[in-house]
Amino acid sequence: xxxxxxxxxxxxxxxxxxxxxxxxxxxxxxxxxxxxxxxxxxxxxxxxxxxxxxxxxxxxxxxxxxxxxxxxxxxxxxxxxxxxxxxxxxxxxxxxxxxxxxxxxxxxxxxxxxxxxxxxxxxxxxxxxxxxxxxxxxxxxxxxxxxxxxxxxxxxxxxxxxxxxxxxxxxxxxxxxxxxxxxxxxxxxxxxxxxxxxxxxxxxxxxxxxxxxxxxxxxxxxxxxxxxxxxxxxxxxxxxxxxxxxxxxxxxxxxxxxxxxxxxxxxxxxxxxxxxxxxxxxxxxxxxxxxxxxxxxxxxxxxxxxxxxxxxxxxxxxxxxxxxxxxxxxxxxxxx
Amino acid sequence: xxxxxxxxxxxxxxxxxxxxxxxxxxxxxxxxxxxxxxxxxxxxxxxxxxxxxxxxxxxxxxxxxxxxxxxxxxxxxxxxxxxxxxxxxxxxxxxxxxxxxxxxxxxxxxxxxxxxxxxxxxxxxxxxxxxxxxxxxxxxxxxxxxxxxxxxxxxxxxxxxxxxxxxxxxxxxxxxxxxxxxxxxxxxxxxxxxxxxxxxxxxxxxxxxxxxxxxxxxxxxxxxxxxxxxxxxxxxxxxxxxxxxxxxxxxxxxxxxxxxxxxxxxxxxxxxxxxxxxxxxxxxxxxxxxxxxxxxxxxxxxxxxxx
Numbered sequence: 153x154x155x156x157x158x159x160x161x162x163x164x165x166x167x168x169x170x171x172x173x174x175x176x177x178x179x180x181x182x183x184x185x186x187x188x189x190x191x192x193x194x195x196x197x198x199x200x201x202x203x204x205x206x207x208x209x210x211x212x213x214x215x216x217x218x219x220x221x222x223x224x225x226x227x228x229x230x231x232x233x234x235x236x237x238x239x240x241x242x243x244x245x246x247x248x249x250x251x252x253x254x255x256x257x258x259x260x261x262x263x264x265x266x267x268x269x270x271x272x273x274x275x276x277x278x279x280x281x282x283x284x285x286x287x288x289x290x291x292x293x294x295x296x297x298x299x300x301x302x303x304x305x306x307x308x309x310x311x312x313x314x315x316x317x318x319x320x321x322x323x324x325x326x327x328x329x330x331x332x333x334x335x336x337x338x339x340x341x342x343x344x345x346x347x348x349x350x351x352x353x354x355x356x357x358x359x360x361x362x363x364x365x366x367x368x369x370x371x372x373x374x375x376x377x378x379x380x381x382x383x384x385x386x387x388x389x390x391x392x393x394x395x396x397x398x399x400x401x402x403x404x405x406x407x408x409x410x411x412x413x414x415x416x417x418x419x420x421x422x423x424x425x426x427x428x429x430x431x432x433x434x435x436x437x438x439x440x441x442x443x444x445x446x447x448x449x450x451x452x453x454x455x456x457x458x459x460x461x462x463x464x465x466x467x468x469x470x471x472x473x474x475x476x477x478x479x480x481x482x483x484x485x486x487x488x
Numbered sequence: 489x490x491x492x493x494x495x496x497x498x499x500x501x502x503x504x505x506x507x508x509x510x511x512x513x514x515x516x517x518x519x520x521x522x523x524x525x526x527x528x529x530x531x532x533x534x535x536x537x538x539x540x541x542x543x544x545x546x547x548x549x550x551x552x553x554x555x556x557x558x559x560x561x562x563x564x565x566x567x568x569x570x571x572x573x574x575x576x577x578x579x580x581x582x583x584x585x586x587x588x589x590x591x592x593x594x595x596x597x598x599x600x601x602x603x604x605x606x607x608x609x610x611x612x613x614x615x616x617x618x619x620x621x622x623x624x625x626x627x628x629x630x631x632x633x634x635x636x637x638x639x640x641x642x643x644x645x646x647x648x649x650x651x652x653x654x655x656x657x658x659x660x661x662x663x664x665x666x667x668x669x670x671x672x673x674x675x676x677x678x679x680x681x682x683x684x685x686x687x688x689x690x691x692x693x694x695x696x697x698x699x700x701x702x703x704x705x706x707x708x709x710x711x712x713x714x715x716x717x718x719x720x721x722x723x724x725x726x727x728x729x730x731x732x733x734x735x736x737x738x739x740x741x742x743x744x745x746x747x748x749x750x751x752x753x754x755x756x757x758x759x760x761x762x763x764x765x766x767x768x769x770x771x772x773x774x775x776x777x778x779x780x781x782x783x784x785x786x787x788x789x790x791x792x793x794x795x
Contacts (some may be wrong), residue, residue, distance in 0.1 A: 170626065170630050185646075360744035362686060419633075421720070427727075446731055454642055465633050
């Protein structure tokens with residue numbers, strides 16, 4: 153593995169496995185502590201559909217056997233864990249014979265696409281603007297206007313999403329109000345479909361970008377201030393290097409390193425925020441799936457969605473940790 | 489030189505120097521605190537002067553706009569409902585008088601508990617070291633990557649209705665990690681400093697060293713961390729409420745937004761229904777951010793020079 157020592161890899165891998173294991177366990181335990189019986193919910197759904205249900209006792213017992221909740225808890229737990237390894241969370245109770253994994257797999261590309269797009273844009277714009285705020289050669293406008301925009305930093309993306317939705321979708325009607333692609337467009341790799349997806353994805357992505365870039369800009373500003381006074385920057389200036397070259401290769405290159413660690417820690421919150429944005433835009437991703445599952449008390453789907461999102465978070469953190477030594481060669485993970 | 493002998497310019501300069509000397513008089517900090525106090529004041533004064541029975545469904549006409557505006561049915565806003573009414577016939581003003589402090593309460597309570605846990609664990613880890621440190625460190629590392637929203641979604645959809653306090657307690661279980669890490673790191677570096685070793689040599693108890701010698705030095709960090717976790721807690725609480733979880737019968741800002749979205753308030757142009765809670769939440773978050781920025785400048789003088 154190149155420069156990554158084995159002990160560091162093992163350490164990070166343990167954290168990854170522990171994170172996923174603990175999260176999976178919590179998700180499993182919670183519904184079992186609840187007085188709600190999923191078999192009764194399923195029966196209630198049948199009763200609501202048919203008016204009345206005969207032999208309800210036998211049906212309940214059969215439902216419990218189908219769901220596997222008549223077995224001892226420890227057996228259930230290990231079945232669940234082995235299932236979680238291969239993303240098998242059983243069948244959705246609301247969309248009955250459909251496996252949870254199918255539902256999640258259909259929603260996942262939308263969420264991942266939106267996430268990667270908005271994360272990359274915010275991280276890039278935020279850090280660049282933060283650096284420009286400190287750089288003494290940036291235009292005056294940048295140094296005055298950005299701090300003012302910074303006020304929106306801490307607003308969660310659903311609030312900005314609501315606002316953008318109202319202005320650009322409901323009032324001006326430049327963008328569609330909900331959905332991830334037009335209802336008349338056939339999904340596939342056609343030009344019209346791609347355009348429709350971009351058109352629909354613009355507002356959700358924008359609502360995440362406008363409120364999160366400030367976080368990076370603020371952090372970058374603080375880091376740039378401390379880099380600004382360093383000797384190597386002074387030396388580079390004295391050598392007569394071009395200011396722009398100094399900015400990118402000397403200042404930003406060094407200041408950005410802690411931002412990458414912050415990125416890893418922030419991913420979880422960003423994804424959670426995005427799930428909510430997807431819910432208000434009725435975007436075809438995990439957020440909508442989760443919201444529908446909550447409405448229908450569809451526990452397998454709620455568990456599956458939560459598990460997959462936690463897994464994505466933990467994996468991203470793991471990857472950032474592994475890539476870090478390559479980005480910052482000064483870091484040598486000594487075995488301790 | 490006595491004060492009366494100074495010229496006007498000198499006095500002004502003296503005042504400016506005094507102000508510069510006191511880092512706590514920081515415009516960002518004061519603005520932030522001011523915004524939060526405004527929200528609390530809405531809750532306190534509103535309870536005294538406004539009829540809170542209007543918060544019940546059907547107590548007012550439906551979908552009235554705020555004063556000075558017209559809704560799609562050409563009805564003007566009326567003085568009885570200055571901020572309009574929602575689709576369920578509830579007065580928006582009484583809704584926010586009750587809802588806004590509730591939202592803030594959840595955030596404050598959750599992070600107060602979270603901070604206490606964080607202080608306790610952070611000190612234990614940093615001070616005791618060894619096996620205790622390992623367990624706490626790994627625990628915090630693991631928990632920090634789990635998004636609280638998703639665990640709480642599972643919890644609340646399994647248990648149904650929760651109270652405000654219950655929700656705060658649940659959120660508190662997810663905001664102790666960053667204070668723990670922060671304090672642990674600070675304690676580790678402080679342990680080597682002269683005054684702590686002095687106290688140890690003079691036979692002070694561990695408790696005394698932790699809370700009398702070290703804790704006061706951590707105050708600016710603790711404040712910053714506290715405000716950050718208030719923000720996280722409120723974001724999580726609002727997120728749960730917008731998903732339709734959280735307290736079902738108590739008005740909160742997040743729940744109001746949830747109801748507005750579900751009723752199609754965006755298409756019906758009922759902007760005040762979701763807009764007013766959104767605005768209040770925005771003010772709340774901006775206030776918290778300003779406090780945090782102000783505290784940063786208080787504890788890190790290098791940032792102060794720039795602004």
